[in-house]
Amino acid sequence: xxxxVIRTRALxxxxxxxxxxxxxxxxxxxxxxCGFLGRNGAGKxxxxxxxxxxxxxxxxxxxLFGELVDTEASAxxxxxxxGFVSEEKQLYPYMTVxxxxxxxxxxxxxxxxxxxxxxxxxxxLPESKPVPKLSKGMRTxxxxxxxxxxxxxxxxxxxxTDGLDPAVTEEVLQALVGLAAAEGTTIFFSSHHLAEVEQIxxxxxxxxxxxxxxxxxxxDLKTEYRRILLVFSGEAPAAVASLVGVDHVRTRGRTAxxxxxxxxxxxxxxxxxxRPESVEVHPVTLKELFxxxxxxx
Amino acid sequence: MLLWKAxxxxxxxxxxxxxxxxxxxxxxxxxxxxxxxxxxxxxxxYATVWGFAATMxxxxxxxxxxxxxxxxxxxGSMLFTLSLPVARRKLFAVRxxxxxxxxxxxxxxSALPLVFFAGLGWAKGSLYVAGACVCSMAAYAVxxxxxxxxxxMWQLYGSWGAIGLLGLSLRYPPLxxxxxxxxxxxxxxxxxxxFPWRDAWIGSALLAALCCFAAVKILDRKEY
Numbered sequence: 001x002x003x004x005v006i007r008t009r010a011l012x013x014x015x016x017x018x019x020x021x022x023x024x025x026x027x028x029x030x031x032x033x034c035g036f037l038g039r040n041g042a043g044k045x046x047x048x049x050x051x052x053x054x055x056x057x058x059x060x061x062x063x064l065f066g067e068l069v070d071t072e073a074s075a076x077x078x079x080x081x082x083g084f085v086s087e088e089k090q091l092y093p094y095m096t097v098x099x100x101x102x103x104x105x106x107x108x109x110x111x112x113x114x115x116x117x118x119x120x121x122x123x124x125l126p127e128s129k130p131v132p133k134l135s136k137g138m139r140t141x142x143x144x145x146x147x148x149x150x151x152x153x154x155x156x157x158x159x160x161t162d163g164l165d166p167a168v169t170e171e172v173l174q175a176l177v178g179l180a181a182a183e184g185t186t187i188f189f190s191s192h193h194l195a196e197v198e199q200i201x202x203x204x205x206x207x208x209x210x211x212x213x214x215x216x217x218x219x220d221l222k223t224e225y226r227r228i229l230l231v232f233s234g235e236a237p238a239a240v241a242s243l244v245g246v247d248h249v250r251t252r253g254r255t256a257x258x259x260x261x262x263x264x265x266x267x268x269x270x271x272x273x274x275r276p277e278s279v280e281v282h283p284v285t286l287k288e289l290f291x292x293x294x295x296x297x
Numbered sequence: 298m299l300l301w302k303a304x305x306x307x308x309x310x311x312x313x314x315x316x317x318x319x320x321x322x323x324x325x326x327x328x329x330x331x332x333x334x335x336x337x338x339x340x341x342x343y344a345t346v347w348g349f350a351a352t353m354x355x356x357x358x359x360x361x362x363x364x365x366x367x368x369x370x371x372x373g374s375m376l377f378t379l380s381l382p383v384a385r386r387k388l389f390a391v392r393x394x395x396x397x398x399x400x401x402x403x404x405x406x407s408a409l410p411l412v413f414f415a416g417l418g419w420a421k422g423s424l425y426v427a428g429a430c431v432c433s434m435a436a437y438a439v440x441x442x443x444x445x446x447x448x449x450m451w452q453l454y455g456s457w458g459a460i461g462l463l464g465l466s467l468r469y470p471p472l473x474x475x476x477x478x479x480x481x482x483x484x485x486x487x488x489x490x491x492f493p494w495r496d497a498w499i500g501s502a503l504l505a506a507l508c509c510f511a512a513v514k515i516l517d518r519k520e521y
Contacts (some may be wrong), residue, residue, distance in 0.1 A: 054379055054521040072384050072517070080382035090374045094305050106298050107381055143377075 004066070005030050005154050005186040006051065011060035013046055013210075020046045022210040023060065028188055028203070030153075033180050035197030035218075036190040038207040039294055044190040045087060047207070048158045051188075052084060065153065080108065083147025087158040089139045091131045097142055098127030101149075110151030119145040122175065137168040144172060148179055155179075157189035161196060173200050198286045206293055213293045218286070225284045228258040228268065230276040243270050248292040259284065259292045299388065303395035307354055311399050314350050318407045340411065344481035345460070347404050347429065348436040352456040354396040354403070355440030356449055359388060359516075375521060385516045393441050393509070400437050401430045415483055425483065428494060432480030435501040436460055438508035445512045445519070475500030 006028035013021040021043045028034045038044045049055040051062060053075030062069045064078040091100055105111045120127070123141035125134075134142065140160065147155055155176070161169040177200050179185050191197055197204060204221065206214035214221065225247075230240065236256040241249045245267035248259040256276075260267040264281065272279060321336050339346060359375055378388065408429050412422035440456035447455060466472040473479065480497035 049521070052380055054376065056520060072386075076382050076384050079380060082380070084377075084380040086376040086380070088373070088376065091377060092302070092305070092374050103298050103302060104381075107383065 003030050004028060005064065006034075006188060007063040007066075008047075008050075009061045009063075011047070011050060011062065012058045013043075013050060013055060014058055020210050021050075021057075024207070024210070024212050025215075026205060026212065027215070028186060028205075030186055031180070031184045032203045033176070033187045033201045034189070034203040034205060035201035036188060036205050036207065037192065037194070037197060037290060038190070039192065042207045042294075043210040044207060045158055046210075048156055048190060051156060052079065052082070081153045083150055083152035083155045085140070085143045085147055085155075085157045085160050087162060089136065089143055091139060091142065093130075093132045096128055096130050097125050097134070100131060100142065101127070101146065104146050104150070108150035108152075112149050112151050115151075116145065116149040119148055119175065123171070137164045140164060140172065141168070144175060148175065153185060155185055155187045155189070157187065159191055160189055161191070161193060169196070176200060194287045194290055204286065206290060208294045214289060221289065222283060222286075225259060225261045225289060226264045227282040227284050227288060228260050228264075228271060229278075229280040229282070230256045230258065230271055230274070231278045232256070232274075232276050237274055239274055240271070243267060243274075245270070250292075259288070299383065299391040300395060303392045306392075307396055307399060310353050310356070311403065314353065314403055315406075318403065322410065340483075343407075343411065343483075344432075344478055345464075347407075347433050347481065348460045348478075349457070350403055351400045351433045351437040352440035352453060352460070354400045355393075355437050355456070356444055356452050359392070359445070379521055385519075386513055389441075389445070389512060389516055393512075396441070397434060397437055400433055404429050404433055411483060417483075428480045428498060431498050432477040432494075432501040435463075435477035435504040435508075438505035438512075442508040442512045442515075445515050475503075477501035477504060 004027050006026055008024050008026040011021055011024040011026075012019070024043070024047060026047070036044055036047070046055065050057055051064065053069065053072070065081060067074060067078065069075050069078050092103075095103065101116060119125075119141075123138070123145060125138060125142055125145065131139070131142075140163075144160070147157075157176075160176075161172055164172065173196060176187055176189075180187055189201075198218070201218055203217050204214065205212060216224075228246075230236065232254045234254065236251040236254060240246070240251065240256045240258065243249075243258065243260075245262050245264075246258045246260050250257045254277075258267075258271070268279065268281065321332070321339050323332060359378060379385070405426055408426045409422075412425055417425060436456065436459075439459045440452060443452040443455040443459075460478075463476055463478050467476055467478060474496045477497055477500055480494045480501055482494070
Protein backbone atom coordinates (compact mmCIF):
# COMPACT_ATOMS: atom_id res chain seq x y z
CA UNK A 1 0.00 0.00 0.00
CA UNK A 2 2.92 2.35 0.64
CA UNK A 3 3.74 2.86 -3.04
CA UNK A 4 0.17 3.93 -3.67
CA VAL A 5 -0.18 7.69 -3.35
CA ILE A 6 -3.97 7.52 -3.55
CA ARG A 7 -6.00 4.61 -2.36
CA THR A 8 -9.70 4.58 -1.63
CA ARG A 9 -11.73 1.71 -0.32
CA ALA A 10 -15.48 1.37 -0.96
CA LEU A 11 -15.90 5.14 -1.07
CA UNK A 12 -19.54 6.18 -1.04
CA UNK A 13 -21.12 9.60 -1.15
CA UNK A 14 -24.68 10.76 -1.62
CA UNK A 15 -26.33 14.14 -1.94
CA UNK A 16 -29.85 14.41 -0.54
CA UNK A 17 -30.31 10.68 -0.88
CA UNK A 18 -29.02 10.49 -4.47
CA UNK A 19 -25.92 8.32 -4.68
CA UNK A 20 -23.03 10.17 -6.33
CA UNK A 21 -20.37 7.55 -5.58
CA UNK A 22 -21.25 3.89 -5.16
CA UNK A 23 -18.18 2.32 -3.64
CA UNK A 24 -15.08 3.56 -5.43
CA UNK A 25 -11.83 1.62 -5.05
CA UNK A 26 -9.09 3.78 -6.50
CA UNK A 27 -5.41 2.92 -6.57
CA UNK A 28 -2.92 5.42 -7.97
CA UNK A 29 0.75 4.36 -7.80
CA UNK A 30 3.52 6.81 -6.96
CA UNK A 31 4.99 8.57 -9.99
CA UNK A 32 2.11 7.79 -12.34
CA UNK A 33 0.05 10.19 -14.41
CA CYS A 34 -3.49 9.02 -13.90
CA GLY A 35 -6.33 10.30 -16.06
CA PHE A 36 -9.65 10.26 -14.24
CA LEU A 37 -12.32 10.00 -16.88
CA GLY A 38 -16.05 10.19 -16.89
CA ARG A 39 -19.01 12.04 -18.28
CA ASN A 40 -20.31 15.21 -16.69
CA GLY A 41 -21.91 14.27 -13.39
CA ALA A 42 -20.23 10.87 -13.25
CA GLY A 43 -18.64 11.64 -9.88
CA LYS A 44 -15.20 12.99 -10.82
CA UNK A 45 -15.39 16.28 -8.94
CA UNK A 46 -17.02 14.59 -5.95
CA UNK A 47 -14.10 12.15 -5.79
CA UNK A 48 -11.57 14.98 -6.04
CA UNK A 49 -13.31 16.92 -3.27
CA UNK A 50 -13.37 13.83 -1.07
CA UNK A 51 -9.63 13.40 -1.57
CA UNK A 52 -9.11 16.98 -0.38
CA UNK A 53 -11.50 16.63 2.56
CA UNK A 54 -13.80 19.31 1.16
CA UNK A 55 -16.52 16.66 1.34
CA UNK A 56 -16.83 13.81 3.82
CA UNK A 57 -17.60 10.28 2.64
CA UNK A 58 -20.77 8.52 3.77
CA UNK A 59 -18.75 5.31 3.93
CA UNK A 60 -15.37 3.98 2.94
CA UNK A 61 -11.79 5.09 3.54
CA UNK A 62 -9.27 7.37 1.87
CA UNK A 63 -5.56 6.75 2.15
CA LEU A 64 -3.15 9.40 0.88
CA PHE A 65 0.58 8.67 0.91
CA GLY A 66 -0.26 5.48 2.78
CA GLU A 67 -1.95 7.31 5.66
CA LEU A 68 -5.63 7.13 6.50
CA VAL A 69 -7.24 10.53 6.01
CA ASP A 70 -10.22 10.68 8.33
CA THR A 71 -9.66 13.76 10.45
CA GLU A 72 -9.04 17.45 9.80
CA ALA A 73 -5.48 17.08 11.11
CA SER A 74 -4.66 14.19 8.78
CA ALA A 75 -6.24 16.08 5.87
CA UNK A 76 -4.16 19.20 6.61
CA UNK A 77 -1.01 17.06 6.75
CA UNK A 78 -1.89 15.46 3.41
CA UNK A 79 -2.73 18.81 1.78
CA UNK A 80 0.78 20.00 2.65
CA UNK A 81 2.01 17.43 0.12
CA UNK A 82 -0.66 18.10 -2.51
CA GLY A 83 -1.03 20.66 -5.26
CA PHE A 84 -4.59 21.31 -6.38
CA VAL A 85 -6.10 23.06 -9.37
CA SER A 86 -9.86 23.36 -9.19
CA GLU A 87 -12.20 23.27 -12.12
CA GLU A 88 -13.21 26.92 -11.63
CA LYS A 89 -9.62 28.17 -11.41
CA GLN A 90 -10.52 31.13 -9.25
CA LEU A 91 -7.89 32.96 -7.23
CA TYR A 92 -8.09 36.01 -4.99
CA PRO A 93 -9.31 38.96 -7.05
CA TYR A 94 -7.66 41.48 -4.72
CA MET A 95 -4.14 40.18 -5.29
CA THR A 96 -1.64 40.44 -8.10
CA VAL A 97 0.24 37.47 -9.52
CA UNK A 98 3.26 38.26 -7.35
CA UNK A 99 1.18 38.78 -4.21
CA UNK A 100 -0.58 35.47 -4.78
CA UNK A 101 2.75 33.66 -5.07
CA UNK A 102 4.11 35.38 -1.96
CA UNK A 103 0.93 34.52 -0.08
CA UNK A 104 1.11 30.81 -0.93
CA UNK A 105 4.87 30.32 -0.46
CA UNK A 106 5.01 30.22 3.37
CA UNK A 107 2.45 27.41 3.60
CA UNK A 108 4.84 25.01 1.90
CA UNK A 109 8.27 24.50 3.47
CA UNK A 110 9.46 22.69 0.35
CA UNK A 111 8.65 25.61 -1.95
CA UNK A 112 10.86 25.53 -5.04
CA UNK A 113 12.02 29.01 -6.00
CA UNK A 114 13.74 27.53 -9.06
CA UNK A 115 10.47 26.06 -10.32
CA UNK A 116 8.65 29.30 -9.50
CA UNK A 117 11.12 31.29 -11.60
CA UNK A 118 11.04 28.68 -14.34
CA UNK A 119 7.26 28.62 -14.71
CA UNK A 120 6.97 32.40 -14.40
CA UNK A 121 9.17 32.51 -17.46
CA UNK A 122 7.61 29.57 -19.30
CA UNK A 123 4.07 30.86 -18.78
CA UNK A 124 5.15 34.52 -19.18
CA LEU A 125 3.15 35.63 -16.16
CA PRO A 126 3.65 39.29 -15.22
CA GLU A 127 4.05 39.51 -11.43
CA SER A 128 2.49 42.93 -11.18
CA LYS A 129 -0.69 42.01 -13.03
CA PRO A 130 -3.86 41.85 -10.91
CA VAL A 131 -5.54 38.44 -10.94
CA PRO A 132 -8.87 39.74 -12.34
CA LYS A 133 -7.02 41.00 -15.40
CA LEU A 134 -5.62 37.55 -16.23
CA SER A 135 -7.23 35.52 -18.97
CA LYS A 136 -8.62 32.10 -18.04
CA GLY A 137 -5.55 30.50 -19.60
CA MET A 138 -3.22 32.69 -17.54
CA ARG A 139 -5.20 31.96 -14.38
CA THR A 140 -4.82 28.25 -15.06
CA UNK A 141 -1.12 28.75 -15.62
CA UNK A 142 -0.80 30.68 -12.37
CA UNK A 143 -2.65 27.94 -10.51
CA UNK A 144 -0.36 25.38 -12.07
CA UNK A 145 2.67 27.43 -11.10
CA UNK A 146 1.40 27.52 -7.52
CA UNK A 147 0.75 23.79 -7.58
CA UNK A 148 4.02 22.85 -9.26
CA UNK A 149 6.33 25.13 -7.26
CA UNK A 150 5.21 23.95 -3.84
CA UNK A 151 7.23 20.77 -4.25
CA UNK A 152 4.08 18.70 -4.03
CA UNK A 153 4.33 14.94 -4.26
CA UNK A 154 0.83 14.71 -5.68
CA UNK A 155 -0.99 17.02 -8.06
CA UNK A 156 -4.77 16.78 -8.13
CA UNK A 157 -6.12 18.63 -11.11
CA UNK A 158 -9.82 18.96 -11.84
CA UNK A 159 -10.31 19.57 -15.56
CA UNK A 160 -7.00 21.46 -15.81
CA THR A 161 -7.31 22.32 -19.48
CA ASP A 162 -11.01 23.11 -19.56
CA GLY A 163 -11.66 26.31 -21.50
CA LEU A 164 -8.07 26.72 -22.69
CA ASP A 165 -7.07 27.22 -26.30
CA PRO A 166 -5.04 24.44 -27.95
CA ALA A 167 -1.71 26.28 -27.65
CA VAL A 168 -2.09 26.89 -23.91
CA THR A 169 -3.43 23.38 -23.44
CA GLU A 170 -0.31 21.98 -25.04
CA GLU A 171 1.92 24.15 -22.80
CA VAL A 172 0.09 22.94 -19.72
CA LEU A 173 0.29 19.28 -20.74
CA GLN A 174 3.98 19.58 -21.49
CA ALA A 175 4.58 21.19 -18.10
CA LEU A 176 2.81 18.30 -16.40
CA VAL A 177 4.72 15.64 -18.30
CA GLY A 178 7.98 17.50 -17.63
CA LEU A 179 7.26 17.69 -13.92
CA ALA A 180 6.34 14.02 -13.66
CA ALA A 181 9.51 13.05 -15.52
CA ALA A 182 11.86 15.39 -13.65
CA GLU A 183 10.45 15.24 -10.12
CA GLY A 184 8.57 11.96 -10.02
CA THR A 185 5.41 13.79 -9.04
CA THR A 186 2.21 11.77 -9.12
CA ILE A 187 -0.48 13.46 -11.17
CA PHE A 188 -4.15 12.65 -10.81
CA PHE A 189 -6.23 14.67 -13.22
CA SER A 190 -9.87 14.52 -14.13
CA SER A 191 -10.85 15.26 -17.67
CA HIS A 192 -13.33 14.46 -20.36
CA HIS A 193 -10.83 15.28 -23.09
CA LEU A 194 -9.83 11.78 -24.11
CA ALA A 195 -7.09 12.87 -26.49
CA GLU A 196 -5.30 14.71 -23.68
CA VAL A 197 -5.54 11.75 -21.37
CA GLU A 198 -4.21 9.46 -24.09
CA GLN A 199 -1.39 11.95 -24.74
CA ILE A 200 0.03 12.17 -21.23
CA UNK A 201 -1.51 9.55 -18.95
CA UNK A 202 0.08 6.20 -18.27
CA UNK A 203 -2.90 5.11 -16.24
CA UNK A 204 -6.64 5.66 -16.47
CA UNK A 205 -9.60 5.35 -14.17
CA UNK A 206 -13.00 5.51 -15.80
CA UNK A 207 -15.96 6.36 -13.62
CA UNK A 208 -19.57 6.15 -14.65
CA UNK A 209 -22.66 6.83 -12.53
CA UNK A 210 -20.54 6.80 -9.41
CA UNK A 211 -18.85 3.49 -10.13
CA UNK A 212 -15.36 2.72 -11.31
CA UNK A 213 -15.78 0.77 -14.54
CA UNK A 214 -12.18 0.63 -15.77
CA UNK A 215 -8.93 1.09 -13.94
CA UNK A 216 -5.44 0.21 -15.04
CA UNK A 217 -2.32 1.08 -16.99
CA UNK A 218 -3.26 2.54 -20.35
CA UNK A 219 -0.93 0.22 -22.28
CA ASP A 220 -2.30 -2.81 -20.45
CA LEU A 221 -5.86 -1.78 -21.23
CA LYS A 222 -5.04 -1.32 -24.90
CA THR A 223 -3.43 -4.76 -24.96
CA GLU A 224 -6.14 -6.40 -22.95
CA TYR A 225 -9.10 -5.06 -24.90
CA ARG A 226 -9.96 -5.83 -28.52
CA ARG A 227 -12.79 -4.89 -30.83
CA ILE A 228 -14.21 -7.97 -32.58
CA LEU A 229 -16.42 -7.35 -35.59
CA LEU A 230 -18.66 -10.23 -36.64
CA VAL A 231 -20.69 -10.18 -39.84
CA PHE A 232 -23.41 -12.81 -40.15
CA SER A 233 -25.33 -13.99 -43.22
CA GLY A 234 -28.58 -13.02 -41.54
CA GLU A 235 -29.54 -11.04 -38.45
CA ALA A 236 -26.84 -11.13 -35.75
CA PRO A 237 -27.89 -13.80 -33.22
CA ALA A 238 -28.87 -12.78 -29.72
CA ALA A 239 -26.32 -15.24 -28.37
CA VAL A 240 -23.49 -12.78 -29.07
CA ALA A 241 -24.61 -10.77 -26.04
CA SER A 242 -23.89 -13.67 -23.70
CA LEU A 243 -20.46 -14.61 -25.01
CA VAL A 244 -17.97 -15.10 -22.18
CA GLY A 245 -15.17 -12.49 -22.21
CA VAL A 246 -17.28 -9.88 -23.95
CA ASP A 247 -17.86 -6.63 -22.09
CA HIS A 248 -20.21 -4.86 -24.46
CA VAL A 249 -22.04 -5.71 -27.65
CA ARG A 250 -23.57 -3.47 -30.25
CA THR A 251 -25.57 -5.10 -33.02
CA ARG A 252 -26.87 -3.53 -36.17
CA GLY A 253 -28.53 -5.83 -38.71
CA ARG A 254 -26.03 -8.49 -39.74
CA THR A 255 -23.15 -6.92 -37.84
CA ALA A 256 -22.15 -7.33 -34.23
CA UNK A 257 -19.40 -5.26 -32.66
CA UNK A 258 -17.97 -6.78 -29.49
CA UNK A 259 -15.67 -5.20 -26.96
CA UNK A 260 -13.77 -8.12 -25.51
CA UNK A 261 -11.08 -8.36 -22.90
CA UNK A 262 -8.91 -11.03 -21.34
CA UNK A 263 -8.23 -14.15 -23.39
CA UNK A 264 -9.12 -12.78 -26.82
CA UNK A 265 -8.31 -16.05 -28.64
CA UNK A 266 -10.74 -17.98 -26.45
CA UNK A 267 -13.41 -15.35 -27.04
CA UNK A 268 -12.77 -15.57 -30.79
CA UNK A 269 -13.17 -19.34 -30.66
CA UNK A 270 -16.50 -18.94 -28.92
CA UNK A 271 -17.59 -16.27 -31.40
CA UNK A 272 -16.71 -18.49 -34.36
CA UNK A 273 -19.04 -21.17 -33.01
CA UNK A 274 -21.88 -18.76 -33.88
CA ARG A 275 -20.80 -19.17 -37.53
CA PRO A 276 -20.27 -15.60 -38.66
CA GLU A 277 -19.40 -14.96 -42.31
CA SER A 278 -16.41 -12.87 -41.33
CA VAL A 279 -14.45 -12.06 -38.18
CA GLU A 280 -12.18 -9.05 -37.75
CA VAL A 281 -10.13 -8.11 -34.71
CA HIS A 282 -9.02 -4.50 -34.11
CA PRO A 283 -7.10 -2.75 -31.35
CA VAL A 284 -9.21 -0.33 -29.35
CA THR A 285 -8.69 3.33 -28.63
CA LEU A 286 -9.34 5.01 -25.32
CA LYS A 287 -12.30 6.71 -26.92
CA GLU A 288 -13.85 3.36 -27.83
CA LEU A 289 -13.28 2.04 -24.33
CA PHE A 290 -14.84 5.16 -22.89
CA UNK A 291 -17.86 5.16 -25.18
CA UNK A 292 -18.55 1.46 -24.77
CA UNK A 293 -18.50 1.68 -21.00
CA UNK A 294 -20.50 4.84 -20.54
CA UNK A 295 -23.07 4.39 -23.28
CA UNK A 296 -24.84 1.52 -21.58
CA UNK A 297 -27.98 2.62 -19.81
CA MET B 298 0.04 35.31 5.78
CA LEU B 299 -3.57 34.52 6.66
CA LEU B 300 -3.63 37.75 8.62
CA TRP B 301 -2.43 39.64 5.58
CA LYS B 302 -5.09 37.93 3.45
CA ALA B 303 -7.77 38.85 5.99
CA UNK B 304 -6.53 42.44 5.93
CA UNK B 305 -6.60 42.49 2.12
CA UNK B 306 -10.18 41.21 2.19
CA UNK B 307 -11.44 43.80 4.64
CA UNK B 308 -9.33 46.88 4.11
CA UNK B 309 -11.70 48.61 1.65
CA UNK B 310 -14.66 47.98 3.93
CA UNK B 311 -12.71 49.52 6.78
CA UNK B 312 -11.61 52.48 4.67
CA UNK B 313 -15.21 53.00 3.55
CA UNK B 314 -16.50 52.93 7.12
CA UNK B 315 -13.72 55.19 8.42
CA UNK B 316 -14.51 57.65 5.62
CA UNK B 317 -18.22 57.59 6.54
CA UNK B 318 -17.47 58.24 10.20
CA UNK B 319 -14.87 60.90 9.35
CA UNK B 320 -17.37 62.74 7.17
CA UNK B 321 -19.54 63.31 10.23
CA UNK B 322 -16.94 65.65 11.65
CA UNK B 323 -16.38 67.63 8.49
CA UNK B 324 -17.69 71.18 8.66
CA UNK B 325 -20.15 72.45 6.09
CA UNK B 326 -23.14 70.82 4.40
CA UNK B 327 -22.85 67.42 2.72
CA UNK B 328 -24.99 67.06 -0.42
CA UNK B 329 -27.16 69.86 0.89
CA UNK B 330 -27.66 68.36 4.36
CA UNK B 331 -26.12 70.35 7.23
CA UNK B 332 -23.45 68.29 9.01
CA UNK B 333 -24.98 69.12 12.37
CA UNK B 334 -28.12 67.25 11.31
CA UNK B 335 -26.09 64.24 10.16
CA UNK B 336 -24.12 64.27 13.39
CA UNK B 337 -27.35 64.46 15.40
CA UNK B 338 -28.77 61.55 13.41
CA UNK B 339 -25.63 59.54 14.09
CA UNK B 340 -25.69 60.33 17.79
CA UNK B 341 -29.31 59.16 17.93
CA UNK B 342 -28.58 55.98 15.98
CA TYR B 343 -24.96 55.22 16.78
CA ALA B 344 -25.79 51.79 18.20
CA THR B 345 -27.44 50.80 14.93
CA VAL B 346 -24.62 52.32 12.87
CA TRP B 347 -21.99 50.43 14.84
CA GLY B 348 -24.03 47.26 14.50
CA PHE B 349 -24.13 47.68 10.74
CA ALA B 350 -20.41 48.45 10.66
CA ALA B 351 -19.73 45.26 12.61
CA THR B 352 -21.81 43.20 10.18
CA MET B 353 -19.95 44.67 7.21
CA UNK B 354 -16.56 43.88 8.71
CA UNK B 355 -17.65 40.35 9.59
CA UNK B 356 -18.24 39.62 5.90
CA UNK B 357 -15.54 38.86 3.35
CA UNK B 358 -15.14 35.39 4.85
CA UNK B 359 -14.88 32.02 3.19
CA UNK B 360 -18.39 31.97 1.84
CA UNK B 361 -18.31 35.53 0.54
CA UNK B 362 -15.76 34.32 -2.01
CA UNK B 363 -18.64 32.53 -3.70
CA UNK B 364 -20.94 35.55 -3.88
CA UNK B 365 -20.02 37.41 -7.01
CA UNK B 366 -19.95 34.31 -9.14
CA UNK B 367 -21.43 32.74 -12.19
CA UNK B 368 -24.43 31.09 -10.55
CA UNK B 369 -25.30 28.02 -8.55
CA UNK B 370 -22.43 25.69 -7.81
CA UNK B 371 -19.85 28.43 -8.21
CA UNK B 372 -17.24 28.39 -5.46
CA GLY B 373 -15.04 31.37 -6.35
CA SER B 374 -11.68 31.20 -4.65
CA MET B 375 -13.13 29.28 -1.69
CA LEU B 376 -11.92 25.90 -2.95
CA PHE B 377 -8.45 27.33 -3.43
CA THR B 378 -8.44 28.56 0.18
CA LEU B 379 -9.76 25.26 1.49
CA SER B 380 -7.10 23.32 -0.41
CA LEU B 381 -4.36 25.07 1.58
CA PRO B 382 -2.80 23.08 4.41
CA VAL B 383 -4.67 25.08 7.03
CA ALA B 384 -7.41 23.87 9.36
CA ARG B 385 -10.83 25.38 8.80
CA ARG B 386 -10.96 26.59 12.39
CA LYS B 387 -7.74 28.50 11.90
CA LEU B 388 -9.06 30.12 8.72
CA PHE B 389 -12.15 31.20 10.62
CA ALA B 390 -10.25 32.35 13.70
CA VAL B 391 -7.81 34.54 11.80
CA ARG B 392 -10.55 36.09 9.71
CA UNK B 393 -12.85 36.63 12.68
CA UNK B 394 -10.17 38.14 14.90
CA UNK B 395 -9.03 40.52 12.16
CA UNK B 396 -12.56 41.81 11.59
CA UNK B 397 -13.21 42.01 15.34
CA UNK B 398 -10.06 44.08 15.85
CA UNK B 399 -11.08 46.39 13.01
CA UNK B 400 -14.59 46.74 14.44
CA UNK B 401 -13.24 47.62 17.87
CA UNK B 402 -10.78 50.13 16.40
CA UNK B 403 -13.58 51.76 14.44
CA UNK B 404 -15.86 51.93 17.45
CA UNK B 405 -13.15 53.31 19.73
CA UNK B 406 -12.28 55.98 17.17
CA SER B 407 -15.88 57.02 16.64
CA ALA B 408 -16.95 56.70 20.30
CA LEU B 409 -14.23 58.90 21.75
CA PRO B 410 -15.69 62.12 20.30
CA LEU B 411 -19.12 61.13 21.66
CA VAL B 412 -17.65 60.53 25.09
CA PHE B 413 -15.87 63.85 24.90
CA PHE B 414 -18.99 65.79 23.88
CA ALA B 415 -21.07 64.03 26.53
CA GLY B 416 -18.50 65.06 29.13
CA LEU B 417 -18.35 61.55 30.51
CA GLY B 418 -14.88 61.76 32.00
CA TRP B 419 -12.05 59.28 31.68
CA ALA B 420 -13.32 56.53 33.99
CA LYS B 421 -16.87 56.37 32.70
CA GLY B 422 -15.78 57.20 29.17
CA SER B 423 -13.33 54.33 28.89
CA LEU B 424 -15.89 52.00 30.46
CA TYR B 425 -18.44 53.12 27.92
CA VAL B 426 -16.07 52.59 24.98
CA ALA B 427 -15.19 49.14 26.29
CA GLY B 428 -18.88 48.37 26.67
CA ALA B 429 -19.60 49.49 23.13
CA CYS B 430 -16.85 47.17 21.88
CA VAL B 431 -18.16 44.20 23.88
CA CYS B 432 -21.74 44.79 22.78
CA SER B 433 -20.75 45.27 19.14
CA MET B 434 -19.10 41.86 19.29
CA ALA B 435 -22.57 40.34 19.59
CA ALA B 436 -23.59 41.87 16.24
CA TYR B 437 -20.20 40.94 14.82
CA ALA B 438 -20.47 37.32 15.92
CA VAL B 439 -24.01 36.97 14.57
CA UNK B 440 -22.75 38.27 11.23
CA UNK B 441 -19.69 36.02 11.32
CA UNK B 442 -21.99 33.07 11.89
CA UNK B 443 -24.10 34.04 8.89
CA UNK B 444 -20.89 34.45 6.86
CA UNK B 445 -20.12 30.77 7.49
CA UNK B 446 -23.29 29.57 5.85
CA UNK B 447 -24.31 32.12 3.22
CA UNK B 448 -22.84 34.43 0.63
CA UNK B 449 -22.25 38.14 1.09
CA MET B 450 -25.73 39.52 0.55
CA TRP B 451 -27.65 37.03 2.69
CA GLN B 452 -25.04 37.40 5.38
CA LEU B 453 -25.82 41.12 5.52
CA TYR B 454 -29.60 40.67 5.29
CA GLY B 455 -29.53 37.92 7.91
CA SER B 456 -27.42 39.83 10.38
CA TRP B 457 -29.38 43.05 9.88
CA GLY B 458 -32.53 41.03 10.48
CA ALA B 459 -30.97 39.66 13.68
CA ILE B 460 -30.12 43.20 14.84
CA GLY B 461 -33.71 44.18 14.06
CA LEU B 462 -34.93 41.30 16.23
CA LEU B 463 -32.65 42.45 19.04
CA GLY B 464 -34.18 45.90 18.69
CA LEU B 465 -37.69 44.44 18.92
CA SER B 466 -36.77 42.33 21.91
CA LEU B 467 -36.01 45.53 23.85
CA ARG B 468 -39.77 45.80 24.28
CA TYR B 469 -39.91 42.61 26.35
CA PRO B 470 -38.40 43.30 29.76
CA PRO B 471 -37.19 39.76 30.54
CA LEU B 472 -35.17 39.75 27.28
CA UNK B 473 -34.28 43.44 27.33
CA UNK B 474 -32.18 43.04 30.44
CA UNK B 475 -29.52 41.06 28.59
CA UNK B 476 -29.95 42.81 25.24
CA UNK B 477 -26.60 43.87 23.73
CA UNK B 478 -28.18 47.03 22.30
CA UNK B 479 -28.69 48.37 25.83
CA UNK B 480 -24.94 48.35 26.33
CA UNK B 481 -24.58 51.13 23.76
CA UNK B 482 -26.68 53.62 25.67
CA UNK B 483 -24.52 56.68 26.24
CA UNK B 484 -27.15 58.48 28.29
CA UNK B 485 -27.37 55.56 30.71
CA UNK B 486 -23.64 55.72 31.29
CA UNK B 487 -23.81 59.45 31.78
CA UNK B 488 -26.72 59.24 34.21
CA UNK B 489 -25.79 56.16 36.20
CA UNK B 490 -23.90 56.48 39.42
CA UNK B 491 -22.23 53.16 38.83
CA PHE B 492 -21.68 50.63 36.08
CA PRO B 493 -25.15 50.34 34.49
CA TRP B 494 -25.18 47.60 31.90
CA ARG B 495 -23.48 44.58 33.34
CA ASP B 496 -26.28 42.32 32.15
CA ALA B 497 -25.99 43.67 28.58
CA TRP B 498 -22.27 42.91 28.67
CA ILE B 499 -22.97 39.39 29.86
CA GLY B 500 -25.69 38.96 27.23
CA SER B 501 -23.37 40.22 24.50
CA ALA B 502 -20.50 38.01 25.55
CA LEU B 503 -22.77 34.97 25.76
CA LEU B 504 -24.36 35.65 22.38
CA ALA B 505 -20.94 36.20 20.78
CA ALA B 506 -19.56 33.01 22.32
CA LEU B 507 -22.63 31.05 21.26
CA CYS B 508 -22.40 32.33 17.66
CA CYS B 509 -18.67 31.57 17.49
CA PHE B 510 -19.25 28.08 18.87
CA ALA B 511 -22.03 27.48 16.31
CA ALA B 512 -19.85 28.86 13.50
CA VAL B 513 -16.99 26.52 14.40
CA LYS B 514 -19.33 23.52 14.59
CA ILE B 515 -20.83 24.42 11.22
CA LEU B 516 -17.38 24.83 9.66
CA ASP B 517 -16.29 21.47 11.04
CA ARG B 518 -19.22 19.72 9.42
CA LYS B 519 -19.76 21.83 6.32
CA GLU B 520 -19.19 20.29 2.92
CA TYR B 521 -17.97 22.43 0.04
